[in-house]
Amino acid sequence: MPETSKPTVGLFVTCLVDLMRPVVGFAAVKLLEDAGCKVEVPASQTCCGQPAYNSGDKADTLDIAKNVIAAFEGYDYVVAPSGSCAGMIKDHYPEAFADVPKWLARAENLSAKTYELMSFLTDVMSVSATNAEFSGTVTYHDSCSGLRELGIKDQPRALLSSVQGLKISEGNETETCCGFGGLFCVKYPDISEKMVDAKVDDIVKTGADTVLAGDLGCLMNIAGRLQRRGVDVKARHAAEVLAGMTAAPAIGEPVEGE
Amino acid sequence: MSAREEILSKLRSKLGHSNASNDGNAALKHIQEHHKNLIPRRGSLDKAQRVDLFVQEATRVNATVVRIQGFEDVPNQVSAYLREHQLPAKIKIAPHDNLKSLDWQQKTSLMVDEGRGQGDDGVSVSVAYGGVAETGTLVMSSGPQTPTSLNFLPLDHIVVLEADNIAGDYEAVWERLRAQSGPGKLPRTVNWITGPSRTADIEQTLLLGAHGPQRLHILIVDPSES
Amino acid sequence: MQPTSPNFKQNAREAIADDPLQAALAKLAVGFPMRRLEAAQRLPEFEDLRDQARDIKNHVLENLDQYLEAYEKKVTDSGGHVHWCRDAKEARETILDICRKAGAKTVTKSKSMISEEIAVNAYLEENGIEPVETDLGEYIIQLRKEPPSHIIAPAIHLSKEQVADTFRNAHIDLAADRDLDEPRSLLEEARAKLREKFLGADVGLTGANMLIAETGTNVLVTNEGNADLTNNLPRVHVVIASIEKIVPTLEDASTILRVLARSATGQDISVYTTFCTGPRRPEDLDGPEEYHVVLLDNGRSEMIGSEFHEMLRCIRCGACLNHCPIYKSVGGHAYGWVYSGPMGAVLIPNLIGMEEAQHLPNASTLCGKCESVCPMRIPLPKMLRKWRERQYKAEMGSATARWALKSWAWLAKRPALYRRVMNAGVALLGQFGGQGRFKSLPLASGWTSKRDLAAPAGDTFISQHHKGARGDQSGALMRKKVH
Numbered sequence: 006m007p008e009t010s011k012p013t014v015g016l017f018v019t020c021l022v023d024l025m026r027p028v029v030g031f032a033a034v035k036l037l038e039d040a041g042c043k044v045e046v047p048a049s050q051t052c053c054g055q056p057a058y059n060s061g062d063k064a065d066t067l068d069i070a071k072n073v074i075a076a077f078e079g080y081d082y083v084v085a086p087s088g089s090c091a092g093m094i095k096d097h098y099p100e101a102f103a104d105v106p107k108w109l110a111r112a113e114n115l116s117a118k119t120y121e122l123m124s125f126l127t128d129v130m131s132v133s134a135t136n137a138e139f140s141g142t143v144t145y146h147d148s149c150s151g152l153r154e155l156g157i158k159d160q161p162r163a164l165l166s167s168v169q170g171l172k173i174s175e176g177n178e179t180e181t182c183c184g185f186g187g188l189f190c191v192k193y194p195d196i197s198e199k200m201v202d203a204k205v206d207d208i209v210k211t212g213a214d215t216v217l218a219g220d221l222g223c224l225m226n227i228a229g230r231l232q233r234r235g236v237d238v239k240a241r242h243a244a245e246v247l248a249g250m251t252a253a254p255a256i257g258e259p260v261e262g263e
Numbered sequence: 264m265s266a267r268e269e270i271l272s273k274l275r276s277k278l279g280h281s282n283a284s285n286d287g288n289a290a291l292k293h294i295q296e297h298h299k300n301l302i303p304r305r306g307s308l309d310k311a312q313r314v315d316l317f318v319q320e321a322t323r324v325n326a327t328v329v330r331i332q333g334f335e336d337v338p339n340q341v342s343a344y345l346r347e348h349q350l351p352a353k354i355k356i357a358p359h360d361n362l363k364s365l366d367w368q369q370k371t372s373l374m375v376d377e378g379r380g381q382g383d384d385g386v387s388v389s390v391a392y393g394g395v396a397e398t399g400t401l402v403m404s405s406g407p408q409t410p411t412s413l414n415f416l417p418l419d420h421i422v423v424l425e426a427d428n429i430a431g432d433y434e435a436v437w438e439r440l441r442a443q444s445g446p447g448k449l450p451r452t453v454n455w456i457t458g459p460s461r462t463a464d465i466e467q468t469l470l471l472g473a474h475g476p477q478r479l480h481i482l483i484v485d486p487s488e489s
Numbered sequence: 490m491q492p493t494s495p496n497f498k499q500n501a502r503e504a505i506a507d508d509p510l511q512a513a514l515a516k517l518a519v520g521f522p523m524r525r526l527e528a529a530q531r532l533p534e535f536e537d538l539r540d541q542a543r544d545i546k547n548h549v550l551e552n553l554d555q556y557l558e559a560y561e562k563k564v565t566d567s568g569g570h571v572h573w574c575r576d577a578k579e580a581r582e583t584i585l586d587i588c589r590k591a592g593a594k595t596v597t598k599s600k601s602m603i604s605e606e607i608a609v610n611a612y613l614e615e616n617g618i619e620p621v622e623t624d625l626g627e628y629i630i631q632l633r634k635e636p637p638s639h640i641i642a643p644a645i646h647l648s649k650e651q652v653a654d655t656f657r658n659a660h661i662d663l664a665a666d667r668d669l670d671e672p673r674s675l676l677e678e679a680r681a682k683l684r685e686k687f688l689g690a691d692v693g694l695t696g697a698n699m700l701i702a703e704t705g706t707n708v709l710v711t712n713e714g715n716a717d718l719t720n721n722l723p724r725v726h727v728v729i730a731s732i733e734k735i736v737p738t739l740e741d742a743s744t745i746l747r748v749l750a751r752s753a754t755g756q757d758i759s760v761y762t763t764f765c766t767g768p769r770r771p772e773d774l775d776g777p778e779e780y781h782v783v784l785l786d787n788g789r790s791e792m793i794g795s796e797f798h799e800m801l802r803c804i805r806c807g808a809c810l811n812h813c814p815i816y817k818s819v820g821g822h823a824y825g826w827v828y829s830g831p832m833g834a835v836l837i838p839n840l841i842g843m844e845e846a847q848h849l850p851n852a853s854t855l856c857g858k859c860e861s862v863c864p865m866r867i868p869l870p871k872m873l874r875k876w877r878e879r880q881y882k883a884e885m886g887s888a889t890a891r892w893a894l895k896s897w898a899w900l901a902k903r904p905a906l907y908r909r910v911m912n913a914g915v916a917l918l919g920q921f922g923g924q925g926r927f928k929s930l931p932l933a934s935g936w937t938s939k940r941d942l943a944a945p946a947g948d949t950f951i952s953q954h955h956k957g958a959r960g961d962q963s964g965a966l967m968r969k970k971v972h
Contacts, residue, residue, distance in 0.1 A: 020901075023950045024915055025943060030950035031960025046954050049904040057898050059855060061877030065898035072902060100871070149856035182814045186854025191935025192890075193852050195502050198939040199818040200854075229940030232926060250960055257926035257943035267573035270732065270786045274554040277794040290555035290737065293548065294703045297738040300541045303534045303747070324760070358774070379774040382688045398758045410774040415717045433743040441739070447563055449704045451769050451776045452721065455762035460714040463754075464626035464642060465672040466649050467516050473625060474680060474687075475714025475761065 014042045015080035017073070017119075019090045020052040021221040022242075026256065029221060032248035033086045033122050040130040047076045053085075053093040058101065059187055067105065070098050074111050082129065083119040086244050087220045088151020091121040096154045121151055122244055123219055127160040134167030137249035142172045144213035145243070146204070146227065147180050148220035161219055161243050168246060174211040178203065185226035201230040208238055215255070217243040228256040294447075299434050306397040306431030313396040314485060317429050320399025324458030325471060326479040330426075332486055334361050337423055338370040340482050341388055344421060345373070348478070350386055355417065357389040359408040362423070380412030387413040388421045391481075393436045394429040398457055401481065402436050405452040414454055420476035422456075426485035490608055490636055492841050494825030497848035504819040509648040514817050517645060521811035524755025525862065535751065542748050543866045545741045546802040549733075550793065556702045556735045557784070563705025567767030569780035577607035580785045584609055584694065584727060587781050588618050591725045593691035599709065599716035600624035601696025602640055602805055603729050603785060605827040606840065609694075620694070621686045623715035625679055632659045638821030640828065641753050641807040646820050649675060683715070693719035693777065697730035698804065699745065700782070701764070703738040707782065709763040710749065712756075720765055726777035728765070731785045733801040745804060748864035753806035788840050796875040800835050802865040809859035809869060815852055824849060831859035831869040838876055847885050850876035912952055915945040 014037050022029040030046075037044045054069035073094065077083045085091040098112040126132040143165065151157040165173060184190060184200025191197075204227055208216050216231075216238055218224050228240035239255035254260055264272070275281070308316060318328045331340055345352055353374040356362045367375045380387060392404035401422055405411045414420060430436050433455075444450065460475030471477050493500060504510055529535045549556055561571045572587075574580040580603075588596060596613060598604065598620055610620040610631065622631040626644035630637060632655050637643030644652070653669035656678055668674055695716050697707035707728045709716040720726045736742050742764075750756040769776030792801055810816045810830030821829035826837050826846070834849035855870040863869065880886060900907045921927070922944020929937045936942050947953065 018950050024911055025945050027947050027950035027953055028960055030954065031958070034954070035960065046951060048908065048951060048955060050951075051901040051904050051907045054898075054901070057894065057901075059874060059877065060894050061874065061879070061881030062894060062898060063878055063881070065895075065902070068902050069898065072904065076904075149854065149858070153857035153861055180858075182854050182856035182858065184814070184854065186856070188890075189852070189854045190939075191933075193498065193501070194935055194939050195498070195505055196815060196818050196852065199505050200814050201940065203814075225943050226940065229926070229936070229942055232941040233939065248960075253946065254925055257941055259923065259925035265573070266575045266579060266786075269575060270573055270790055271554050271557065273790040274557070274793060277790065278551065278554060280552075280554055288555050288559075289548075289552045290559050290702065293552075293737045294559060297703060297740055299740050300545070300744040301534055301537055303532055303538075305532075320757070324756075382684060400758060400762075405773060405776060406770075407772040407774060411717070411721050412775040415714050415721065433746075434740055437739040437743070447704055448567070449706055449764060449766040451766060451773055453764040453766075454717065455758065455764075456760065457756075457758050457762075458760050461712050461760055462625045462676065463712075464624070464629070464644050465647075465652055465675055466513070467520055467642070467645065468649075468672040470672055470676050472680070473676065473713035473715070474623065474683065474718055 011041055011043045012081040014044050014082045014084050015077045016044050016046045017050060017053070017077065017083050017085040017090060017094070018046060019085055019087045019221065021225070022086055025225065026221055026242065028250050028253045029086050029242040029244050032242070032244040032250045033084070035248045035250070036122065036126060036135070036244060037084060039135070040126055040132050042130065045080065049076045053090040055090065055093045056187055058093065058097060063101065066101055070101060070112070071108065074098070074108070074115050078111060078115050081118065082125065083115065084122050084125045085119070086122040086242065088121045088148045088155055088157055089220050089222060091119055092150035092154035094119045121155055121157055121219060123161045123164055124155060124157045127163055133163065135164060135247045137247055138169040139246050139251060140170040141215055142174050142213045143215045143217050143246070144174050144176050144208055144211040145179060146183060146216055146218040146223060148218055148223045149182050151219050152180055157219065164247050165217070165243060171246065174213045176207040176211045178207040183223045183227050185222045187222065190226060201226055205230050205234060205236060209236060213238065215239045215241060217241055217246060219243055224256055232257055302432050302434055303397060306395070308396065308431060310426070313429050313431055314426050314483065316396040317394050317399055318483070320396065321458070321481060322399070324399060326399065326458050326481055328481045328483060330483045330485050334365060334423065334484055337362070337388070337482060338365055338367050338373070341421055342371040342373060344480055345386065348419065350419065354386045354388055355380065355384045355413065356387070357409055357413055359390045361390055362388060379410035380416035382416060384417040386419040386421065387417040388423065389413045391422050391424040392428065393439065394424050395433055395436060396429055397432050401456040403454040403456060404440065405450045411452045411454065414456060415475045418472065418476055419478045419480065421480045421482065423482045423484060426483050426487070490827065492826040492845050494837060494841065494846045494849060497823060497825060497852060500823035500825060501819040504823045509651065510646045510820050513645055513648070514820055517811060518817045521755065525752060525808060525811070528751040528755040528757060531757070532751065535748070538744060538747050539864050539866055542745045542864055543802060545736060545744060546865060549735050549737060550798065550801055553732065553735065553793065556737065557732060560700055560702040560705055560735055563702065564767065564782055567705050569705065569767045569782060571782045571784055574783055574785045576787050580607045580729065580783050580787070581609050581612040583783050584729065585613065585616055587725065587727055588613065588692050591692050591779070593618055593725070595686060595690045596620045596692045596694050597686055597690040597719045597723065598622050599695045599711065599719040600627050600643070601694070601729055602827060603696055603731050604694065605637060606787065607785070609729070621683070621690070623683050623687065623719055624711070625676065625713060628679055628683065629655055636822065636827050638829065639807060639810055640805050646822065687718040687722055690723045692725045692727060693723040694727045694729065695720050697728050697734050698749070699736045699742050700730055700734045701739060701742050702735055704766055706764045706766040708742055709765065710759045710761070712760045714761050717761055717763055720763070721776055724777060725779040725781070726765065727781045727783060729783045729785065731787060732789050749804055749806055752808040752862065752864040792839055797835065797839055797872055799867050800839070800872060802867055803832055804865060806864060808862045808864065812858045812862045814854070814856065814858070831873070835869055835872045835876070843876065843879060843883070844885070847880060850880070908951065912949055915949050918945050919947070
């Protein structure tokens with residue numbers, strides 16, 4: 006594809022990926038470039054504002070959102086390796102700015118071109134396969150926002166099924182919340198524990214050696230509980246597998262030899 | 264201000280309505296038009312298929328159904344039902360012309376009482392206003408010949424339903440009833456009955472015969488049936 | 490009842506440790522959603538019917554004043570009486586007054602959430618009238634003096650052994666050594682006991698699933714048939730219903746009925762759907778001689794036009810409870826009042842106040858499952874968030890949490906500073922995260938009390954990316970060796 010006709014994607018890397026798991030960002034860049042996009046990562050991005058929004062802090066939500074809009078509205082597309090953050094921009098920005106006419110149009114404009122990574126690859130860039138390899142059985146957790154706000158269900162499975170050596174074993178409760186819920190998991194730890202235990206039990210039943218998902222929040226919650234319970238199942242963002250970047254330790258695992 | 268006035272005026276002010284309530288009244292207009300909403304296709308069938316669907320759906324919810332050619336077959340059918348379930352030969356029938364006119368004594372040795380339901384009635388026989396194929400639902404309408412209590416007090420409820428009165432959907436039955444009762448009016452009680460009484464309130468275990476009948480037996484009168 | 494909603498956290502902890510409750514919830518978590526899904530799949534038009542059901546109620550709410558007047562006229566025309574009540578107290582007094590005028594000693598009741606909301610049972614008892622709940626589940630919890638733990642399955646939290654104990658304590662006239670091991674024997678005992686009550690009651694008090702404006706009719710939906718014996722046998726039938734129960738026409742009621750049972754129990758339609766209009770007609774052989782409707786506001790008119798307006802579409806099917814991972818973890822009693830689950834978390838603060846109920850809108854991951862199954866398409870997560878906004882404005886909740894959120898937001902609005910702070914923070918955490926994760930960490934105990942916390946896996950992505958890093962197959966760049 007000639008450079009000029011390549012769509013330019015602003016990668017909204019998400020604060021969790023930026024801080025906790027950079028490999029997901031690199032994987033996203035690789036997948037987007039392989040799909041024929043030019044990728045830029047604006048340095049002025051921080052967070053989508055979801056913690057403030059879900060805590061009822063509307064004023065800060067709007068201020069943070071304005072920053073995101075200003076940083077990303079120039080791109081052809083905005084892509085995030087997270088259903089939750091993409092859902093925030095796509096669904097909740099227009100809702101949050103409903104009474105702010107000056108910003109509403111800009112929020113809607115951004116909303117219209119914002120996608121979660123895997124659905125962007127399949128639905129917009131028509132990617133149907135990657136050339137990655139992964140030997141193992143995985144199970145996929147549908148994160149709530151991706152599934153119910155953005156309708157992401159088949160896209161990651163379609164892409165994963167093209168990975169050589171990878172076998173998918175579906176759980177019975179893949180659509181059930183893992184109990185993360187942002188600040189919920191620290192505000193109501195007992196209920197969150199009950200929920201993530203149910204998730205872990207469902208994962209164990211699949212016999213998979215790795216659990217994949219499209220949201221790092223859910224994954225850190227699930228991985229943390231797997232590890233606390235001493236269950237030998239690894240957790241990774243699906244993008245790592247799709248990009249063939251699985252040499253790095255799984256979430257919360259030490260580097261070999263350390 | 265009375266509670267009525269206070270509630271209504273609060274609503275009016277929140278909704279931005281004036282209290283000249285008949286002026287451009289959206290509610291009255293909607294009621295007068297009483298449009299049909301989306302009706303599931305499953306009930307849109309010819310008569311024979313409609314009856315078949317009714318039987319299928321009623322059976323699915325644990326009713327038993329027998330097709331007969333005419334009302335004159337009712338006494339024998341009732342008698343057979345009582346024998347099958349080893350019930351006392353005693354029934355309470357609705358004072359309905361189509362049941363009263365039957366020759367119960369000639370055909371059976373049943374003790375037949377008629378009237379409204381009482382606490383000690385074991386088996387009742389009543390006549391349905393109509394049926395709805397969509398869900399295998401009986402429509403019972405209260406009146407001097409069709410007391411409601413017969414539908415609920417006995418442990419066994421036998422209902423006679425004319426095949427011609429089985430509609431595809433609920434809306435068709437409302438139309439018939441509306442034409443009969445007059446606009447904006449209904450009999451005191453209309454019961455949709457879909458299978459025998461049940462509960463799952465103890466450990467989510469499904470049990471039939473909670474407060475109403477434990478068995479619902481439907482006799483479909485269909486002269487075209489051979 | 491006195492709400493225990495302020496103790497939600499403690500309630501939840503106890504519920505999680507309650508084994509019979511957990512067994513019941515585990516069963517519910519599978520059964521109800523599976524049956525709902527099967528029912529929905531059997532009806533190709535189900536999703537379109539949900540849209541229409543939503544539109545019908547939206548239309549009603551936009552014209553509620555007119556519909557209430559139209560409904561009232563039809564009730565009156567058919568010989569009934571409408572009693573308007575502003576609040577719970579007025580409704581209780583009105584019901585007592587009707588009962589007294591009827592010379593009532595016993596009032597049979599069929600399940601009504603509004604009657605729970607106004608706590609009419611306790612009030613009637615105080616005034617020498619015996620209220621008898623006749624829905625099997627309600628009867629059980631009435632004997633146990635408990636509130637319902639589910640809007641359509643009020644005794645779902647109990648095991649059959651607990652029900653047997655309850656019956657042994659209550660029915661002391663029966664042989665002590667009788668067999669109550671199976672649900673069937675429990676049902677038969679309750680049926681016999683309640684049959685006496687049905688036949689002896691002076692007043693029958695029912696709720697209403699809907700009020701039809703076209704005909705002045707109340708709709709009752711049950712599977713047991715108790716609502717029918719309640720409204721048909723006594724001399725007086727009293728309906729208690731809140732003002733938003735109105736639907737325009739018989740057709741509109743039919744549309745809503747097509748989604749109600751499918752969403753609630755997964756039945757295509759409940760066993761008994763009953764339409765009562767006025768008192769018995771002169772030639773009728775049975776039915777009540779008097780028909781009263783107690784029409785209750787109790788906070789609904791306040792919700793009209795507010796951010797909780799759409800909650801008034803709720804038809805109390807319980808689907809949001811059956812599918813909610815929070816409800817399925819803690820059950821209904823933890824919510825601390827008569828409603829529970831997502832609909833309860835939105836409604837309860839409207840009815841008992843945001844202060845008392847402040848936990849409820851927060852105890853949710855906003856996972857959206859409730860909205861996805863709500864037959865009336867009520868945006869429950871959005872409304873939970875609206876409560877959080879109101880709470881934030883009112884400065885409710887922990888001061889520490891607010892301070893932390895504020896500080897974080899302050900930083901998130903300053904990208905250059907944010908980047909410097911995050912780079913430093915990640916480097917610091919990286920120093921201690923050599924094992925890849927933390928078992929415990931100061932200021933993160935909410936997290937680490939239940940699970941390990943992954944350590945940052947290297948410098949921030951953005952700083953690496955801007956230095957030209959591309960990530961590689963070995964993963965070496967992902968994580969700096971710190972030792």
